[in-house]
Amino acid sequence: MxxxxxxxxxxxxxxxxxxxxxxxxxxxxxxxxxxxxxxxxxxxxxxxxxxxxxxxxxxxxxxxxxxxxxxxxxxxxxxxxxxxxxxxxxxxxxxxxxxxxxxxxxxxxxxxxxxxxxxxxxxxxxxxxxxxxxxxxxxxxxxxxxxxxxxxxxxxxxxxxxxxxxxxxxxxxxxxxxxxxxxxxxxxxxxTELDIWHYIGREGIEIPAIYFSHQRRVFQRDGMLLTESDFNPLRTGESAEERTVRFRTVGDLTLTGCVESEADTIDKIIDEIAIARVTERGATRGDDRFSEAxxxxxxxxxxx
Amino acid sequence: MSDSPTGLTQAQKAEQVRSMDLLRFATAGSVDDGKSTLIGRLLLDSKSIFEDQLEAVEATSQSKGYDYTDLALLTDGLRSEREQGITIDVAYRYFATPTRKFIIADTPGHVQYTRNMVTGASTADLGLVLVDARQGLTEQSRRHAVILSLLRVPHLVLAVNKMDLVDFSQEIYEKIHAEFTQFATKLNIPDLEVIPISALQGDNVVTRSEKMPWYSGPTLMHHLEHVHVASDRDLVDVRFPVQYVVRPKSDEHHDYRGYGGMVAGGVLKPGDEVVVLPSGMTSKIAGIDLFDQEVSEAFPPMSVTVRLEDDVDVSRGDMIARPANAPKPSQDIDAMVCWMTNEPLRPRQKLAIKHTTRSARALVKDIQYRLDVNTLHRDQDTKELGLNEIGRVQLRTTVPLLCDPYSKNRATGSFILIDEATGVTVGGGMINSAS
Structure with a gap:
């Protein structure tokens, strides 16, 4: 008890x-x-x-x-x-x-x-x-x-x-x-986003590996870092390179950007978020950026 | 373990997060009182605003030709509101300091004010009322205080805003302070704090103002961080509305039968003698489960699963209490009702009622008076309640409710009324007495 x-x-x-x-x-x-x-x-x-x-x-x-x-x-x-x-x-x-x-x-x-x-x-x-x-x-x-x-x-x-x-x-x-x-x-x-992370840490909840820092081939588009993949062919002038990144949100692979990050544990992610200056959607979701509304x-x- | 940017170890930070508590507060005031600016300021100064949000607001302010960043734009959420420049609904905001998390129920001051304020205040530990120092107390600020008092919000802060526009005058602050204290004696406000601020310039919001050396009280943020809310709960009278019967029906947990719910009052412990209402059957608590752990006690607002020693008949809508301290099942309810829809409430009307986890039908037997929330005058001549009006109402319910006076317990003393045809929530009620 x-x-x-x-x-x-x-x-x-x-x-x-x-x-x-x-x-x-x-x-x-x-x-x-x-x-x-x-x-x-x-x-x-x-x-x-x-x-x-x-x-x-x-x-x-x-x-x-x-x-x-x-x-x-x-x-x-x-x-x-x-x-x-x-x-x-x-x-x-x-x-x-x-x-x-x-x-x-x-x-x-x-x-x-x-x-x-x-x-x-x-x-x-x-x-x-x-x-x-x-x-x-x-x-x-x-x-x-x-x-x-x-x-x-x-x-x-x-x-x-x-x-x-x-x-x-x-x-x-x-x-x-x-x-x-x-x-x-x-x-x-x-x-809040921070509450979610604290709870994941406290409860030891298993989440997809892409939330943690890893090596990935990415390219720049519209100010976002996107994953190189067959679904997402490179356009003229774009080039992919390997970076150390993680994802802050999970969605459609062709639209969900990642951020450069060394955070490979929950604690490091919490530290990173606590000092992050851009909202998770604003940073990495192409679908929310088309208009303010x-x-x-x-x-x-x-x-x- | 590595040191974090804040200089605390991971263990220290984890401990800090574990002990961080919660304050829910409701804000009231009109656009002109600078409420949105104040909330913008709290979010900005507690670093809860992100760069992209601030940039968007700066860009909008610039395009509108303002010479300062309009922090109010941070909180005006829906496009229709931004176009009209008003706030039309309750919005919830979040910020945190190292010791406390805050949930703000931000309610508009004018249109639909009662409905929205009652909604925002229903879950609040603290109410924040803003007045413009140049205008002093208005009918609206009195009204806000009355509603917060009716909803039994235990702590009230009167923020005297725009002190920068009255040369930070102590005299003006003292006058508003005295006038409000006088008015508050007619209300039920256990704890009052009057703070002179300038939301626009940040004086006494998070940092102490150098321009008001005569003020020795706390800044607004300091007060919000330190106001003691734990003792506002009832830890004496055990009230456990049964919400959901947990029956796994699996081989592993073949005989398990537990009653899920949120503790509404008192402290429950294994071994306690209990009574189940309305049946009146008694038993003992065999155990209290929180997920896969057994806990030694449960108190508000924990969500737990209670197991009883005896195989008594318990279902959703029942209440577990103590044999010597239980509410009397009542079908005649006397309550203050806030009406929230265009079609007025009239005697003989039939409505659906939801009280704790119990749903029933209710008949309006009488409307005793309508309360004028500006003057506290009781108008006994009207026999109906219109949109945004509050009055004293007698109801008769189809099944007994297991309730307490709202002044004793906000969870077991409150109910909502639902229009049976449209399904819309049309009223909120606070029980005075029941028989």
Whole structure:
């Protein structure tokens, strides 16, 4: 038996964990068909861990849904498979390639895979008739997210209307929806990037290897360092070279930039972030840089 | 172990993070009071703003022809707001100092003010009200204090802003201080601090102002970092709303049956005698699980799984309490309700109600009075509550609620009302008494 806190104080990480567990249980109790949207990134792995804790020793009572862009990092897929087999949770993979083949989304050669994910995701949610979908969004990530509720209502088209949000009081969540609508649930809304890393360190959580410093052949494009790969042919004037890098976010390989870094442990990553001067999205996500309101637009369409 | 840039070892830093606590605070004030500028200042001075965010704001300020960086732009999130230059909804912000993490519920001062302020204040440990030193207390600042007091936010800070525009005058500060203290005697504010600041120039926000040597109190940041919030919780009256029944039904844990939930009050320990409400069945706590560990006690706001010695019938919506200290199951509820939708609340109306983990239906039996949040006047002639109005309401529920007065416990004393047709949250309630 572990001794808890003599002064009845919970640290802020413990408070965040307790809040997230509360949200997972509330959704599992009130929604008919929840699903956890899994990106393979550190935030969604922390969500898996929190869900594991919420229902232990029972298994997580809902499946995990991943949108496969076709351009995913192999290290991310490997890590996902380990988690899924350890937890014994059902994995549903919705493939963008398949969605293109089925005519659900249209690849015009200009649209990014992250954008094509929206249609693929919405289709998978509809096909599975899921009524609640957990997402790993954090309010510190971006200005539009700062105003989003923990329970975020989506209409029949999967759209978010910031002006129609329900007030969210105390820890009383309103999960009522109509036929065809669903709720996006953000259990880690109140966590910051630093909280996530501290928690990964404290819990010894396994995350994809690409978060740690490694050697990789990269090239410069639009001010970002991108991975050389078959999905991402070099354009005229671009040249790849080997650098010591790591990734701060995980997404479509063709769009997710890395940063030069020697941080090969969680502690070193935390040190690096504590003195970082650019937000994780601003630094390494091409899809958020197209316009100042890029995230707001994608959210309204039904992006995570 | 290597030394970090801050000069602490990894072990020391890990310890610091482990012991870091949390303060949730709500801010209130209108655009003109400089609230967004103050939040921008707190984020900037605690180094929670990143270069790309600051650059974006500097560029916007420049394109608008300002001669200073408009820190308010850091917090105006949605494009529609930026276009209109106003904040339309509650926004949450985060920053941390080495000892504490802060969650700010940033609420607008004007449009939809009550609805948003009530939402922001419902989870806050501290309320921060801003006034413009040139104008002194306004109807709006009084209103904000009233709402924070109604929501039982235990700590209140009145920040007298724009001191730079009144030549850092002690006299003006003293006058506002005295006037507010006088007004606060009518409210329930256990802890009040009045701090003279200039959000624009940073005086008394993080660093002590050299221009106000007459002020000997704390800076705003110092106060936020040190205000004691742990004793605001109820550690005496055991309240454990059962949220989720954990039943693995696996070979390994064949007989496991646990009750998942968040402790709403008191300290639970293995061996404690407990009563399950509303059935009234008694048992003893066999063990308390936090993931794969057994813990020796559980207190608010821990999320744990409680196992009982006896095989009693317990389900979601029930409450575990102590036999000699348990709420009485009640169907007649007297509460202060804040109404949040256009269609007014009227007697005989039927609504869905959610209280802790229990859902039921409620009938509005009577609206006793409407509270004027500017004057505290009780208007007994109106028989309805409009959007953003607060009033005293009598409800009858279809099933008993296991509740406490809101003044005793904010978790077991609060509820939300839901429109059964639209599914929208239309009201928030704070229980006065129940029978």
């Amino acid at each position: 572990t001794e808890t806190h003599a002064d009845y104080q919970l640290s802020q990480l413990d408070q965040l964990e307790a809040e997230s567990i509360h949200i997972f249980r509330e959704v599992a109790a009130e929604f008919e068909k929840p699903v956890l949207m899994f990106s393979g990134g550190k935030d969604s792995i922390v969500m898996l861990r929190l869900a594991e804790k919420a229902f232990y020793p029972a298994k997580i009572p809902f499946p995990v849904l991943q949108v496969d862009t076709g351009y995913d990092f192999p290290e991310v897929i490997a890590c996902r498979d380990k988690w899924v087999s350890r937890l014994g949770v059902r994995l549903i993979v919705a493939s963008v390639e398949q969605a293109i083949a089925d005519g659900i989304v249209v690849d015009d050669g200009k649209t990014s895979r992250n954008r094509l994910q929206i249609g693929t995701l919405l289709n998978a949610l509809e096909e599975g008739s899921f009524t609640a979908a957990f997402g790993g969004g954090r309010r510190d990530e971006e200005k539009a997210r700062a105003k989003e509720r923990v329970y975020s209502h989506r209409d029949e088209f999967g759209q978010w209307d910031p002006k129609m949000q329900r007030p969210e009081l105390w820890s009383l969540y309103n999960g009522r929806i109509h036929e065809g609508e669903h709720m996006r649930i953000f259990p880690i809304s109140n966590w 890029a995230m707001e637009d994608r959210k309204k369409e039904g992006y995570f």
